Amino acid sequence: MSTTVRQRKVALLGYRSVGKSSLAIQFVQGQFVDSYDPTIENTFNKNIKLRNQDFEIAVVDTAGQDEYSIFPTQYTVGIHGYVLVYSIESSKSFEIVQLIYEKIMDMIGDPNIALVLVGNKSDLQQNEREVSREQGEKLAKEMNAVFLETSAKDNICVNDLFERCVSQIEKALGNMDEGNPDKKCSIM
């Protein structure tokens, strides 16, 4: 067991209003904040222990992307892993994560980069859903990403999302196996 703390930086990317800030705040503060200023860009820190290793995670909550500002270059430097967030009630947001993914591949060009694809707002009713779980799974396979559906509101699979991201990062760095993920949250 190592006594050193590994510092890992994760960026939350995705269309506006998909719940990026809500996921970050739920993870770090354990609460759901209903109206968080959408223009604020903030970095949240949290320490976690994963398979006996301490990690200090910096979560970079971006202001959000659209087709005109897909992936600002500041997010290429010093980021270990990317969490691409869409909302299950917005097919537009599902299109945007695909554009962001293409841009990441163009700019970083590393097919082993740690990626997690997240369909947030899984608490919503089925009749509000515009993106099926199967569509999410299929896209994640194409991206070589881990896939989860989460609810920042009901705190479903939020911790798991960040733990899976750190596992992906360590795997990409050659530091550890993926271990046994929580099967109820993710399928890959």
Ligand code: GDP
């Ligand atoms: P961001 O623009 O991606 O940072 O999104 P926010 O975190 O600001 O959330 C946008 C809106 O979606 C807010 O009204 C949130 O309360 C709501 N929201 C965020 N996460 C969830 C969720 O898991 N479920 C539901 N039902 N609403 C959510």
Ligand code: MG
């Ligand atoms: Mg936000």
